[in-house]
Amino acid sequence: MNIGDVATLSGLPAKTIRYYEDIGFVKPLRSQNGYRIFRESDAHKLAFLGRARALGFSIEDCRNLLALYEDERRASAEVKDIAGQHLKRIDRKIAELVEMRATLAHLFEACAGDHRPDCPILADLATKGPDGEVLDRTG
Amino acid sequence: MNIGDVATLSGLPAKTIRYYEDIGFVKPLRSQNGYRIFRESDAHKLAFLGRARALGFSIEDCRNLLALYEDERRASAEVKDIAGQHLKRIDRKIAELVEMRATLAHLFEACAGDHRPDCPILADLATKGPDGEVLDRTG
DNA sequence: ACTTGACCTTCCAGTAGGTGGAAGCCTTAT
DNA sequence: ATAAGGCTTCCACCTACTGGAAGGTCAAGT
Numbered sequence: 001m002n003i004g005d006v007a008t009l010s011g012l013p014a015k016t017i018r019y020y021e022d023i024g025f026v027k028p029l030r031s032q033n034g035y036r037i038f039r040e041s042d043a044h045k046l047a048f049l050g051r052a053r054a055l056g057f058s059i060e061d062c063r064n065l066l067a068l069y070e071d072e073r074r075a076s077a078e079v080k081d082i083a084g085q086h087l088k089r090i091d092r093k094i095a096e097l098v099e100m101r102a103t104l105a106h107l108f109e110a111c112a113g114d115h116r117p118d119c120p121i122l123a124d125l126a127t128k129g130p131d132g133e134v135l136d137r138t139g
Numbered sequence: 140m141n142i143g144d145v146a147t148l149s150g151l152p153a154k155t156i157r158y159y160e161d162i163g164f165v166k167p168l169r170s171q172n173g174y175r176i177f178r179e180s181d182a183h184k185l186a187f188l189g190r191a192r193a194l195g196f197s198i199e200d201c202r203n204l205l206a207l208y209e210d211e212r213r214a215s216a217e218v219k220d221i222a223g224q225h226l227k228r229i230d231r232k233i234a235e236l237v238e239m240r241a242t243l244a245h246l247f248e249a250c251a252g253d254h255r256p257d258c259p260i261l262a263d264l265a266t267k268g269p270d271g272e273v274l275d276r277t278g
Numbered sequence: 279a280c281t282t283g284a285c286c287t288t289c290c291a292g293t294a295g296g297t298g299g300a301a302g303c304c305t306t307a308t
Numbered sequence: 309a310t311a312a313g314g315c316t317t318c319c320a321c322c323t324a325c326t327g328g329a330a331g332g333t334c335a336a337g338t
Contacts, residue, residue, distance in 0.1 A: 004286085011269045034286075050269045051267050054270070054271075059324065074256045075253065076253060076261075077252045077253055083246065083247050083260050090236055097232055100229055101233065104225065104229065111219045112215050113215055114214065114215060114216055115214045116214065116215055117211060117212060119218045119219070121219065122218055124190070126183070126208065132193075152296090154298085155296065155297090157317095172303080172304060173304085174314090175316090198294070198295070281338085284333100284336105286334090287332070288330090290329090291327085291328090292325105292328105293324100293326080295322100297321080299320085302315100302316080302317090303314100303316070303317105304316090307310100308310085
């Protein structure tokens with residue numbers, strides 16, 4: 001298979017597949033004309049990676065997951081641990097975004113959004129610190 | 140004020156403040172020894188940026204918000220529009236993460252997490268495409 | 279045989295938003 | 309005098325790709 005075929009099969013752009021070769025995820029053969037030749041197993045791996053990335057796993061996680069996938073003697077506990085840590089990261093990220101969203105939605109509602117310059121959004125940005133605490137500017 | 144003072148005031152690392160100077164957010168004066176000298180207004184701006192970044196606005200958004208902030212004749216509608224677009228981006232991101240989380244949590248629950256190799260998480264990664272559709276590997 | 283267009287190759291640069299570190303000057307206190 | 313801490317610049321690195329240039333290859337059509 002050429003790179004285009006495996007790109008279609010795995011759903012990954014050819015550029016990304018070349019990048020994945022660079023970082024050692026796949027090691028396709030080469031034909032005489034220099035083209036990469038992918039085996040079934042390469043296509044399989046790339047699809048695995050595509051799915052793992054789509055679930056938000058980092059490249060490093062993917063490396064570990066791939067190693068476990070190929071290790072017949074793995075303990076599922078190791079996989080579960082990686083997934084668990086990722087789940088925690090996702091939860092933290094969601095919490096962060098939800099908080100941002102709440103603050104922002106509040107400001108958005110309070111803003112008239114007309115031709116006048118008065119704006120609670122700018123007022124917030126100008127008078128609060130990173131964590132939303134009111135800054136003292138009386139000095 | 141030296142950079143350390145304004146770092147303390149704004150809550151931003153000195154490194155970040157230098158970076159913000161690089162990209163044109165602030166233009167501190169220089170004293171004879173080469174040290175940056177920040178005015179009140181610079182500290183003010185940097186705090187504004189810190190808060191905007193904490194609310195997830197991009198650097199480009201910050202540039203626009205800062206311009207509006209400094210424009211006495213702004214229409215709040217412009218600010219509201221920027222905030223509204225950002226709100227939409229946040230909502231999309233949250234939706235994406237929530238979906239990831241659901242899939243992952245499901246797999247996490249299904250995995251025994253013991254010494255055995257059988258693992259629904261790996262099985263999912265191996266048999267599904269980026270969007271979770273089952274791949275045909277009968278060929 | 280020749281051309282066209284779709285593939286494929288490598289390599290370099292850039293994205294966002296900083297962060298880390300080295301090498302070296304300045305200031306202040308002891 | 310010296311040591312600590314603050315300041316400077318510059319360069320590299322981080323994640324995970326993506327875009328583009330310059331050029332080789334292949335299959336189809338004329």
